[in-house]
Amino acid sequence: MKKFNLLILLGVFIFVGCSKESGDPILELESEGVLTEKEFLLKDNLAKTAKMLVRFSTCSEVEDELKSTGLSYEIADESFYLKEILSNESYLKSGGNSFKNLRNAFLNGSDLKSSSQNEINGVIASIFDYDYVMYMPYPLEWYPEDRQFLTIVSHPIDNEIEGIGYRLVDGVLEVVLVNDEYNDEYPVLIIAPRYLVGEYDELDDYFPANLKSKSDDPVYEVKLGYFRSRSKFGTNYFKKRVEFEIRRGQGELNKDGKDITTSWPTRIGFTVRKKDVKAASNGWTKYRNGGWRKIDQVWDNDWRESRTDQGFVLVCTSGSSSKTTIDVKVSVNEDGEAKSEITANTKIEVKGRFVGSASWGRNGFFKTNQNSSEIYDGFAVRSVHSDVKFTMPHRIVE
Numbered sequence: 001m002k003k004f005n006l007l008i009l010l011g012v013f014i015f016v017g018c019s020k021e022s023g024d025p026i027l028e029l030e031s032e033g034v035l036t037e038k039e040f041l042l043k044d045n046l047a048k049t050a051k052m053l054v055r056f057s058t059c060s061e062v063e064d065e066l067k068s069t070g071l072s073y074e075i076a077d078e079s080f081y082l083k084e085i086l087s088n089e090s091y092l093k094s095g096g097n098s099f100k101n102l103r104n105a106f107l108n109g110s111d112l113k114s115s116s117q118n119e120i121n122g123v124i125a126s127i128f129d130y131d132y133v134m135y136m137p138y139p140l141e142w143y144p145e146d147r148q149f150l151t152i153v154s155h156p157i158d159n160e161i162e163g164i165g166y167r168l169v170d171g172v173l174e175v176v177l178v179n180d181e182y183n184d185e186y187p188v189l190i191i192a193p194r195y196l197v198g199e200y201d202e203l204d205d206y207f208p209a210n211l212k213s214k215s216d217d218p219v220y221e222v223k224l225g226y227f228r229s230r231s232k233f234g235t236n237y238f239k240k241r242v243e244f245e246i247r248r249g250q251g252e253l254n255k256d257g258k259d260i261t262t263s264w265p266t267r268i269g270f271t272v273r274k275k276d277v278k279a280a281s282n283g284w285t286k287y288r289n290g291g292w293r294k295i296d297q298v299w300d301n302d303w304r305e306s307r308t309d310q311g312f313v314l315v316c317t318s319g320s321s322s323k324t325t326i327d328v329k330v331s332v333n334e335d336g337e338a339k340s341e342i343t344a345n346t347k348i349e350v351k352g353r354f355v356g357s358a359s360w361g362r363n364g365f366f367k368t369n370q371n372s373s374e375i376y377d378g379f380a381v382r383s384v385h386s387d388v389k390f391t392m393p394h395r396i397v398e
Contacts, residue, residue, distance in 0.1 A: 039157055042193065045126035046154035047164065049082075050191050052106075052123065053134075053152050054166040054173065061101040066150055066189060070136030073287050077240070077273045079197060082132040086124065130193035135240070137274050143187050153178040155192035160236035180237045190238070197240050218396045220303040220366065224295045225391035226377055229272050230281040233316035233353050233387075241271040243318035244355075248299055249311030249346045251330040260332055262346035268297045269317070281387075292376065295390075301397065303362060306333045308341055312358045314384050319353030326350060329359040356384025369394055 035043065057063040070076045085099045086106055106124065126132075140148060153165035165178035165188065178188055224246060235242045248266035253259070272293055278284075280291030300310065311328035331343040369392065372380035379391040 035158055042126060042130060043154075043157040045123050046132075046157070046191055046193070048119070048123050049127065049132065050152045050154040050164075051166050052120075053102075053189070053191070054150075054168060056102060056105040057150065057152075057168065059101065059105065062105055063150070065099050065102050066134075066152075067140060067148075069134060069189060070138065070140045070187060072141070073139045073275065073279075076136050076139040076275050079133045079135050079194075081194070082127045082134060082191075086127065130195070132191060133194050133197045134189055134191050135197075136187060136189050137183060137240075138187065138278065139275070140187050142278075143185075147186055149187075150189050151176060151178060151182070151186050152189045152191065155190065155196055155238055157196075160238040162237060178237075180232075183237070190240075192238070192240075196238070218305070219301075220394050221301040221397050222299045222303055222392050222394045224268060224270075224297050224299050225379060225393040226292045227270070227272065227295050227388075227390045228280050228290065228292045229277050229388050230291075231385075231387040232274065232277055232319070233355060234319035235274075235316065236318075239318050241273055241318070242277060242316065243269065243271050243352075245269045245315045245317050245350070245352065246299065247311075247313040247315070247348055247350065249313070249328055249330050249348065250300075250307060251309075251332045251342070251344055251346070253306070253332050253334070253342070258334060258342070260330075260342045260344045262330055262344055264311075264346070264348050266299060268295075268299065270295050270297065299392065303394075305362065307362065308333060309343070309359045309361050311346060312360060312384065313348065313350060314355040314357070314388065315350045315352040316355055317352035321351065322353075323349055323351050324354045326354060326357055328357050331361075355388060358382075358384050365392075366394065 053066065057066055068075070069078070069080055080099075085103055106120075149167060149169060151165040151167040153163045156163040162177055162179035165176050165182070167174050167176060167186075176182065182188070227244075229242065229244075232242050246266075246268045247264050249262060249264050251260040251262050254261055276288060276291040276293055278291075279287035283290060299312075303310070309329055309331040311330050313326050313328065315324075325347055326349075327345050327347050329343060330346050331341050334340045334342050369380050370378065374381040376389075376391050377393070379393045381389050382392060383389050
């Protein structure tokens with residue numbers, strides 16, 4: 001078993017009864033970064049919320065409700081909003097997940113006799129002001145029976161790598177350092193302000209036009225279909241999901257029919273859940289057939305015969321904030337009967353961790369796209385990195 005840095009082991013016994021006092025002291029944490037006064041207060045209230053949830057979990061009903069956020073592979077990684085739980089009765093009855101015991105524990109101050117009412121009210125006010133989210137990155141079923149207890153960690157605000165977590169083991173409150181390695185070994189519930197979790201709207205800057213194909217020059221639409229990654233590519237622990245971006249480079253003939261102008265008209269952004277990455281890296285085919293995720297976004301809706309080689313660039317935008325310049329080949333067919341190919345290299349600066357690139361010739365692409373050594377969902381499996389696979393389904397635009 002891996003060794004983890006236990007920052008503090010509090011020799012404080014938490015009585016198991018729901019109405020018993022815990023005697024849990026407030027832990028003072030040192031900030032690693034320069035925080036504003038509001039950020040420092042938010043950090044403090046997040047930590048208090050995490051400790052409150054641990055104390056509430058001495059009640060088996062509350063513990064079961066908290067564990068329900070990671071009850072299955074499908075539910076894990078879903079966001080549950082504490083503001084809604086505390087204020088909206090209808091939310092408690094929706095989706096088969098009831099948090100009525102957690103709500104009552106908060107509103108009644110259950111197990112918080114050592115905390116002042118002002119402190120409890122301050123935490124609840126912060127929950128509403130910043131719309132706190134709680135989620136479990138991985139399902140409980142991935143952990144052995146003797147580790148079926150929750151560690152609850154708050155977002156540290158001043159970093160995305162590691163934070164202070166709290167857990168109850170045999171009635172003892174332990175304070176531990178939580179990061180990627182820890183979560184691989186123990187189930188974790190994360191508490192974070194909504195603005196740091198993000199809504200993860202997909203990004204698609206390419207808007208398809210209404211095109212008509214000619215029988216002698218079919219126009220193809222190509223999409224990014226399914227995507228699978230076995231790596232987080234440096235994405236930090238408190239980044240909820242792994243974020244990727246795909247760019248497409250192309251060439252167009254100038255008016256003289258002899259020269260080429262290059263451009264990068266397509267940008268597609270999408271996210272992959274960390275549970276899918278872990279399923280892929282471990283080869284767990286029972287989970288989405290090994291971590292495949294359907295993206296289904298248009299990469300090009302106008303791949304004409306005259307445009308031969310196109311460029312493909314994949315970047316993990318959550319893996320780094322640095323910028324990199326990528327160079328790929330594109331080409332077009334020259335005007336005239338000979339249709340000789342004009343080739344050019346085109347560069348693009350991308351922000352994030354560069355994963356890989358490719359140049360695809362039109363004829364070879366469509367010849368192999370449904371006839372390859374590896375097929376998924378009817379189309380060839382492609383790759384620009386050993387940890388990444390994806391499909392590019394196509395159709396002729398009618």
